[in-house]
Amino acid sequence: MTRDLALLPKGHLHLHFEASMRPATLRDIASEADEPVPSWSDFADFSDFEAAYGDVLRLIRRPDQLERIMTELADDAKADGVVYVEATLAPVLHQHLFGGDAEAVLDFLLAAAKREEERTGVVIRAMLASARSGPVELAVEDARLAARYAGRGVVSYGLHSDERGFPAAPFVEAFDVARTAGLLITPHAGELVGPASVREAVEVLHADRILHGVRVIEDPDLTAEVARLGVCLDVCPSSNVVLHVVPDLDHHPLPALLAAGVTCSINADDPIQFGPNVLEEYELCRDRLGLTDEQLAGCARASITASGAPEDVKTRALAGIDAWLAS
Numbered sequence: 001m002t003r004d005l006a007l008l009p010k011g012h013l014h015l016h017f018e019a020s021m022r023p024a025t026l027r028d029i030a031s032e033a034d035e036p037v038p039s040w041s042d043f044a045d046f047s048d049f050e051a052a053y054g055d056v057l058r059l060i061r062r063p064d065q066l067e068r069i070m071t072e073l074a075d076d077a078k079a080d081g082v083v084y085v086e087a088t089l090a091p092v093l094h095q096h097l098f099g100g101d102a103e104a105v106l107d108f109l110l111a112a113a114k115r116e117e118e119r120t121g122v123v124i125r126a127m128l129a130s131a132r133s134g135p136v137e138l139a140v141e142d143a144r145l146a147a148r149y150a151g152r153g154v155v156s157y158g159l160h161s162d163e164r165g166f167p168a169a170p171f172v173e174a175f176d177v178a179r180t181a182g183l184l185i186t187p188h189a190g191e192l193v194g195p196a197s198v199r200e201a202v203e204v205l206h207a208d209r210i211l212h213g214v215r216v217i218e219d220p221d222l223t224a225e226v227a228r229l230g231v232c233l234d235v236c237p238s239s240n241v242v243l244h245v246v247p248d249l250d251h252h253p254l255p256a257l258l259a260a261g262v263t264c265s266i267n268a269d270d271p272i273q274f275g276p277n278v279l280e281e282y283e284l285c286r287d288r289l290g291l292t293d294e295q296l297a298g299c300a301r302a303s304i305t306a307s308g309a310p311e312d313v314k315t316r317a318l319a320g321i322d323a324w325l326a327s
């Protein structure tokens with residue numbers, strides 16, 4: 001008997017909004033922009049990937065295209081058994097479509113998320129994130145924007161983009177603003193840089209969750225500390241393969257992290273560029289990494305308990321996970 005992973009209630013905590021775009025949508029917006037469809041087969045490194053993300057962003061020319069992405073994100077989440085999405089938004093990327101007003105972008109996206117939640121039942125909340133390669137002042141502005149929307153759709157604040165040469169420590173003020181507003185602290189770390197980056201996220205930023213974080217495994221003491229603190233790693237196996245964080249899926253450290261007692265959720269990161277959606281990531285974790293149904297249910301449980309989902313959503317999802325495991 002094989003339990004259907006589509007029926008396992010799960011949260012999706014590490015999903016960059018624009019990269020949730022379907023391939024057909026990418027083709028359509030390229031055609032509407034009269035531009036070639038961006039294509040990629042391999043990324044030499046993270047910079048290559050970031051440039052490709054920029055190519056996708058440049059094709060988004062109208063607000064209704066953002067609405068389409070949100071609609072399809074909700075439909076795809078529902079099909080994957082996702083009951084809660086914490087989508088990473090960076091309003092600054094689209095403010096040129098809204099007269100330079102980042103708050104107008106956020107209002108627009110949160111309203112779209114709310115409509116989709118009512119239509120599909122998938123609860124959608126936002127993580128705001130700043131580029132760690134960008135100016136600290138801009139991050140503080142982003143964090144203030146996130147803080148103003150705490151309790152109104154934004155639940156977490158993080159840092160993304162290239163870790164190499166861009167430590168997180170200078171961003172302490174931005175994270176203080178977010179924490180004071182009651183937001184979860186959710187930086188990317190431990191992807192392109194090793195344990196030092198995870199240590200910084202834990203000890204300097206006091207992260208509640210770390211997006212990726214997988215390279216903590218290189219330091220057994222720090223791994224034990226992350227496990228003890230219960231900091232959740234929002235792990236994205238296929239992303240780590242495509243961006244050469246691990247040599248191949250069979251060498252992914254997720255089983256070792258779980259064996260060490262680290263709390264982990266399973267996520268897709270950037271499906272338009274990496275391929276698998278979140279359900280397929282769960283299936284890969286079962287088929288290729290050998291995770292048991294108990295472990296997969298544990299990851300689903302983490303994706304709910306460590307999230308910014310409303311309490312009633314958490315209660316319902318956790319009961320659903322127990323029921324799945326008992327089935």
Ligand SMILES: [Zn+2]
Binds near residue numbers: 014016160188
């Ligand atoms: Zn990411």
